Structures are given as structure tokens and as C-alpha cells.
Amino acid sequence: MAAEFVLILNAGSSSLKFSIFETTDGESWKLDAKGSIEGLGSSPRLSIKNSAGSQIADQDLDRQVGGREALDILSEWLRKQYAGAQLQGVGHRVVHGGDRYRRPVLVDHETLEDLRRLIPLAPLHQPHNLNAIEAVFERFRCVPQVACFDTSFHRVHAPVAELIPLPWEICERMGLRRYGFHGLSFEYISSVLPKVAPEIARGRVIVAHLGNGASLCAIRNGKSVDCSSSYTALDGVCMGTRPGAVDPGAILRLFQGCGLSVADVECILYEKSGLLGISGISNDMRLLLASKDSRAALAVDYFVYQVSKQMGALVAVLGGLDGVVFTAGVGENSAEIRRRVCEAATWLGVKIDADANERRASRITTADSKVSAWVIPTNEELMIALHTGQLLGLMHAKA
Numbered sequence: 001m002a003a004e005f006v007l008i009l010n011a012g013s014s015s016l017k018f019s020i021f022e023t024t025d026g027e028s029w030k031l032d033a034k035g036s037i038e039g040l041g042s043s044p045r046l047s048i049k050n051s052a053g054s055q056i057a058d059q060d061l062d063r064q065v066g067g068r069e070a071l072d073i074l075s076e077w078l079r080k081q082y083a084g085a086q087l088q089g090v091g092h093r094v095v096h097g098g099d100r101y102r103r104p105v106l107v108d109h110e111t112l113e114d115l116r117r118l119i120p121l122a123p124l125h126q127p128h129n130l131n132a133i134e135a136v137f138e139r140f141r142c143v144p145q146v147a148c149f150d151t152s153f154h155r156v157h158a159p160v161a162e163l164i165p166l167p168w169e170i171c172e173r174m175g176l177r178r179y180g181f182h183g184l185s186f187e188y189i190s191s192v193l194p195k196v197a198p199e200i201a202r203g204r205v206i207v208a209h210l211g212n213g214a215s216l217c218a219i220r221n222g223k224s225v226d227c228s229s230s231y232t233a234l235d236g237v238c239m240g241t242r243p244g245a246v247d248p249g250a251i252l253r254l255f256q257g258c259g260l261s262v263a264d265v266e267c268i269l270y271e272k273s274g275l276l277g278i279s280g281i282s283n284d285m286r287l288l289l290a291s292k293d294s295r296a297a298l299a300v301d302y303f304v305y306q307v308s309k310q311m312g313a314l315v316a317v318l319g320g321l322d323g324v325v326f327t328a329g330v331g332e333n334s335a336e337i338r339r340r341v342c343e344a345a346t347w348l349g350v351k352i353d354a355d356a357n358e359r360r361a362s363r364i365t366t367a368d369s370k371v372s373a374w375v376i377p378t379n380e381e382l383m384i385a386l387h388t389g390q391l392l393g394l395m396h397a398k399a
């Protein structure tokens with residue numbers, strides 16, 4: 001068959017990330033190119049690499065380039081690069097599917113409007129995700145679009161795991177519940193476990209997605225049971241610039257004691273807390289690990305402490321543990337953080353293999369470790385491509 005392509009978009013407030021996947025057999029997707037336009041609204045820059053990782057575009061863009069212009073630039077590049085090829089679909093990462101969207105969905109104008117109702121639940125991400133869908137409707141009129149939600153994988157949690165213990169009527173009216181995020185990453189990891197780590201695939205697994213955003217997911221037999229993130233992506237473990245769990249009383253105090261506005265507090269919670277807030281230096285784990293500053297060290301200690309504490313809580317939910325998976329920027333690349341988290345989990349039966357961990361082997365625990373630990377690179381884009389291909393009928397049905 002002729003090659004078929006899908007475009008995968010992850011549109012944020014200051015960046016547009018994209019990947020192009022190709023299939024020639026209708027059975028699997030192969031990455032063809034991956035890139036981003038970062039610095040939207042400040043100093044935008046286009047960067048694209050091919051499947052071998054070689055740079056095929058790298059240029060500064062006009063300062064005026066915002067989200068819509070970024071899509072114009074991408075469409076123009078696509079038309080040149082893939083002249084004559086038919087784009088079969090566009091798959092989007094959409095952060096919030098609320099209670100209604102429990103799986104990926106083909107988006108029409110009505111669905112788009114419905115998804116806009118969820119903007120208050122994710123004000124910093126949802127509008128950009130949806131604006132990208134609208135912009136694609138305008139530019140590629142006949143190309144079908146699929147929305148894949150970061151919340152969907154968690155929509156099988158027990159009611160007790162979803163509760164937010166505020167007045168019932170307020171929660172009902174405002175949709176306050178523990179939705180959970182990073183679902184596409186957890187779903188991808190769960191989907192590859194049978195091949196990569198078959199001995200734990202049907203067991204009790206904690207996946208630690210440790211990147212600039214970080215959360216842990218408790219998985220039993222491939223399904224999400226609970227996770228550390230909650231109503232918004234602020235809750236749970238400490239992140240690059242977000243605090244993770246904080247006493248709500250401390251937030252009230254910001255309003256009462258410092259006279260800060262809602263916008264000020266939102267900015268503190270999303271952009272100035274977590275590793276950056278503690279260290280006062282950076283949200284980048286690499287810099288903090290390399291720093292001799294005592295607050296940088298404290299920030300790393302707090303990160304490891306909270307990840308370990310959350311892991312203990314999720315083990316209680318699972319009633320035991322068979323495996324741990326590390327993924328995302330920190331989880332995939334920092335042997336030190338993995339070592340420290342594994343050492344803190346010695347009581348659970350995790351026995352790290354120092355050499356395997358340094359080499360970033362797939363399995364990083366000793367053969368006699370009661371609980372195995374693994375490093376598995378996440379691939380949210382591929383997960384979106386798979387959903388998009390399935391929904392659009394681009395993949396042959398497997399027998």
C-alpha cells in the first residue's frame with residue numbers, strides 16, 4: 001500500500017510540539033519526523049528532526065508568531081515536505097476529557113464546543129489544545145481529527161479514589177473530582193509491558209512518570225487503579241515548577257496574608273513552586289544535581305522523599321507490589337534519582353543492580369530482587385498515533 005501519514009499535535013501555551021508518523025503496511029506506525037515551535041510569544045524557534053535524529057529544520061521565527069501562526073508555519077512545511085502525500089488524520093493531545101470522554105474521540109465542531117466546557121478544569125492547557133483543533137479545521141478542512149485525553153486511562157478508578165472531600169453539591173456542580181493525568185504516558189507503558197517486562201505485566205505495577213511534570217500511577221493487570229495527580233496537574237508529587245500536594249490552608253494564607261490575587265497564586269502554583277521554588281535556582285533536575293548549593297540539594301531530597309512517600313501510598317492501594325517502572329525525562333535519564341528512589345523502596349523488596357542502573361539497562365534490579373524495577377522510555381505521541389489510526393480505520397484489525 002502507499003504510505004499513509006498522520007500528524008500528532010501537542011499544543012501548549014508557549015509551544016507547539018508535533019510528530020509525523022507513517023504506515024506502509026497498516027499494521028504499525030513509524031516516526032517520520034518530530035519537531036517543535038518553542039518560545040511562542042517571546043522568541044519562537046522552529047526545530048525539526050527526522051526519524052534518525054538528524055536536524056532537518058532549525059530557525060528563529062518572527063517574534064509575533066503565536067499558536068495560530070505556528071500552525072501556518074507547520075502547514076507550509078508539511079505541504080513542501082510531504083507534497084503529494086495525503087494526510088490521513090490529525091491526532092491531538094487534549095489534557096482534559098472530563099467524565100464524558102473516557103476514550104479518544106473523533107472531533108467535530110459540536111464535540112469541540114463540548115470540550116470547551118472543560119476549560120475551567122484545565123485553564124492553562126485545554127484552551128491551547130482546543131485552539132489547535134480549531135486551527136486545523138480551518139487549514140485542513142477535510143482531514144479528520146482525533147482528540148486523545150490525558151485523563152481517559154484513569155476513568156476506571158473506583159468512586160472512592162475519585163472523591164474530593166469538599167461539599168458534595170459543590171463538587172457535583174463544578175466537576176470537582178480526582179481525574180488524574182499523564183494517562184497517555186501510563187497507557188503507553190502499560191501497553192508495552194507484556195513485551196518488555198512480561199513477568200510484571202499482569203501484576204501490580206507503579207509507573208513513575210518523572211519529568212518536568214511528574215506523577216505516579218498504580219496499575220493492576222494493565223489498568224489504572226489510582227494515581228498521584230488529581231483534579232488538576234498540581235497535586236501529587238513535587239514537580240519542576242508545581243508543588244505537588246500542599247496543605248490547602250497554606251494556599252488560603254497566600255490570599256489572606258499576602259493579599260495576592262487569583263492570577264498571582266495561579267502563577268505561583270504553576271510556574272514558581274516545586275523544584276524551582278525550593279531551590280530558587282532552577283526546575284531542571286540536571287542543574288540541581290550538579291549544584292553544590294544546599295537548597296538545590298534540599299529540592300532534590302524533597303523530590304525523592306515525595307516520590308517515595310507517594311509510592312508507599314500507592315502500594316497500599318495495590319495491596320503489594322510486583323514492579324516499578326521509571327519513565328520521562330528524569331526517570332529515563334537520571335541514574336542518581338532512580339537509585340535513590342529504589343533505595344528508599346528497599347523495604348518493599350526492591351534491590352537495585354547498580355551497574356544495570358548506570359548503564360540504563362531495561363531491568364535495573366538484581367535477579368533476586370523480590371520487586372523488579374525497569375526503565376522504559378515513554379512515547380505519548382505513538383500512543384496518540386495508535387488511537388488516531390484505530391479510530392480512523394487506518395490500521396488493519398488484528399485477528
Ligand code: AMP
Pocket residue numbers: 210211212213240283284285286289328329330333334335
Ligand atoms: P520531560 O518533562 O519528560 O521532558 O523531562 C524534562 C526534565 O528531565 C528536565 O527538566 C530535566 O530536569 C530532566 N532531565 C533530562 N535529562 C536528565 C538527566 N540526564 N539527569 C537528570 N534530569 C534530567
